[in-house]
Amino acid sequence: MEQFDIVVAGSINMDLFFEINKLPALGETIEGQAFHLLQGGKGANQAIAAAKLGKKVAMIGCVGNAAFGDLALKNFETYKVNHKHVHRSEGYTGVAMVNIFQTKKRDNSIIIVPGANKKMTRAMIDQALPMILRAKIVLVQLEIPLDVVEYLIDLCYEHDIPVVLNPAPYQILSQSAIQKASFIIPNEIEVGQMFPNHSIELNCAQYPNKLIVTRGFMGAVYHNYREFKILNAIKVNPIDTTGAGDTFVAAFASKYIENKDIDAAIQYANVCAGLSITKVGAQESSPTSEEVNRYLSEHQDE
Secondary structure, eight states, rough: OOSSSEEEEEOEEEEEEEESOOOTTTTTTOOOOOEEEEHHHHHHHHHHHHTTTTTTEEEEEESSSSSSHHHHHHHHHHOOOOEEEEEEEESOOOOEEEEEETTHHHHHHEEEEEEEGGOOOOOHHTTTHHHHHSSSSEESSSSSSSHHHHHHHHHHHHOOOEEHHHHHHHHOOOOOHHHHEEEEEEEEEHHHHHHHOOOOOOOOOOOOTTTTOOOOGOOOOEOOSSSEEEEOOOOOOOOOTTTHHHHHHHHHHHHHHHHOHHHHHHHHHHHHHHHTTTSSSSSSSOOOOHHHHHHHHHTOOO
């Protein structure tokens, strides 16, 4: 049976990008500056980001039976992501409306309609189990049913397979899932939802080398058992921040499976996430291994 470096279980969306100066008020119509129709979904984003970094990747997910589903499958083929376990279902593929604000930081707001993503089941995980058991690492997020996520984490824990949990968009997780996940990578908002009334420093200290918090333009933080580590984001000209967190997760997993060096994996992920915000789109923007190596070579003395 074919072996994969990374297996991703998660969402597959079509992203509708609107570049705007402001959000319209209730009843107001405004003119946008640009529109883009691009592939997305946190699961698909992470799968393709890892594939672009040279890893052998397989995807488990669900798409609809109409045109967006066809495009999603063709997109996986383009990036050489195995989609044997991407199921077709009645109805529509998940969609996301991404508003990119034309401000200095080029921030965004996102509305997601899950569509076929909500039709993922434990049975689909069971069907892919032989593939999962041969993976070097598994990635999962929260844009699919929570019971499927926790079932997958249990399976990976039982068979000693590292699993990276990206708790986004946040849902209340069982303490068992939190304990059994090998790595948890939320952003600043999500970590506050997971552990309310605690500082990021305290949270990271409670889960050393496990809880890694991405902080957008402020980089990432974690605790390595010895100290609280702060990694500043690389300096780039931001165009679109969509998908930066997904790039970070995929890059961390891609580097971690090479030599199990957590510090090096986080540093690598931080660079990849920074490079990803220099282009529009969640998947188109994630860097290739060649782009990352070029950046590292040019900035090795910094």
